[in-house]
Amino acid sequence: MASLRFQHLLLVLLPVILLLSYTVKSDNDEEETLLESINSYRASLNLTAFTENNNAECLADKMADKYKKQLCTNTTGSNTVPGTETQFPDYPQILEKCHLNINGTKDGIVMPVCVPRLDPTLVLTNFTQSQYSAYLNDTKYTGVGIGSEDDWIVMVLTTNTAGGAFTPAGSAASVPNVGLKFLLISLLGFFLVLWS
Numbered sequence: 001m002a003s004l005r006f007q008h009l010l011l012v013l014l015p016v017i018l019l020l021s022y023t024v025k026s027d028n029d030e031e032e033t034l035l036e037s038i039n040s041y042r043a044s045l046n047l048t049a050f051t052e053n054n055n056a057e058c059l060a061d062k063m064a065d066k067y068k069k070q071l072c073t074n075t076t077g078s079n080t081v082p083g084t085e086t087q088f089p090d091y092p093q094i095l096e097k098c099h100l101n102i103n104g105t106k107d108g109i110v111m112p113v114c115v116p117r118l119d120p121t122l123v124l125t126n127f128t129q130s131q132y133s134a135y136l137n138d139t140k141y142t143g144v145g146i147g148s149e150d151d152w153i154v155m156v157l158t159t160n161t162a163g164g165a166f167t168p169a170g171s172a173a174s175v176p177n178v179g180l181k182f183l184l185i186s187l188l189g190f191f192l193v194l195w196s
């Protein structure tokens with residue numbers, strides 16, 4: 001019986017551990033460093049700092065996940081020739097996973113960069129000294145979300161207008177889904193322990 005009780009305890013603790021690791025992972029060092037550097041760059045141009053947008057961050061995470069299997073070459077990331085960007089046929093589904101749709105995101109911009117081991121200096125110059133600088137220099141963009149996987153780091157810029165504000169499609173979608181699921185599992189585990 002002791003082992004059964006242990007299993008139940010695990011069932012309660014596991015979601016807590018997962019939730020903690022999720023929180024830590026969502027704000028990793030490379031992303032934090034890039035955000036600070038980009039906002040310093042903006043300040044040097046007398047532009048307002050980008051504010052963090054959680055829905056854009058969700059999309060950036062999902063896109064980094066899509067790119068991660070591709071190797072860095074001189075035609076990927078910021079070196080991509082405009083018009084030859086990798087197209088993901090499941091882009092609408094990716095947006096949906098972040099409770100977004102094309103109407104609220106079409107004025108935003110997705111900027112993938114590939115740098116071996118995400119060397120911070122090269123990551124920054126890949127944004128500020130490439131074709132991407134046109135977007136970073138633009139007052140139209142006001143918000144940002146950053147996601148990274150392996151050698152890829154993706155920056156998503158948002159605007160203040162309806163077409164690029166990255167507001168969730170449908171109000172029900174604003175419930176923080178992940179947290180809710182873990183909470184439900186936790187409660188289930190809690191009741192199982194009570195019943196045993």
Ligand SMILES: *[C@@H]1O[C@H](CO)[C@@H](O)[C@H](O)[C@H]1NC(C)=O
Binds near residue numbers: 044045046
């Ligand atoms: C930013 O503003 C300062 C003070 O107004 C000015 O001296 C500087 O030239 C400006 N820099 C740019 C890049 O516009």
Ligand SMILES: *[C@@H]1O[C@H](CO)[C@@H](O)[C@H](O)[C@H]1NC(C)=O
Binds near residue numbers: 074075
């Ligand atoms: C990219 O790399 C290929 C081969 O690795 C080379 O032939 C080509 O000239 C390079 N292009 C640029 C723009 O550096």
Ligand SMILES: *[C@@H]1O[C@H](CO)[C@@H](O)[C@H](O)[C@H]1NC(C)=O
Binds near residue numbers: 101
């Ligand atoms: C986007 O907006 C158009 C026009 O308002 C509408 O017809 C379409 O259904 C919208 N698409 C989504 C995914 O909401």
Ligand SMILES: *[C@@H]1O[C@H](CO)[C@@H](O)[C@H](O)[C@H]1NC(C)=O
Binds near residue numbers: 072116122
């Ligand atoms: C971008 O990163 C690559 C490494 O993937 C590097 O070779 C290149 O010089 C960087 N470009 C800029 C403009 O910093």
Ligand SMILES: *[C@@H]1O[C@H](CO)[C@@H](O)[C@H](O)[C@H]1NC(C)=O
Binds near residue numbers: 045135
């Ligand atoms: C953005 O601003 C920087 C600094 O003024 C400049 O070097 C760069 O050429 C600009 N980028 C574009 C695309 O105009």
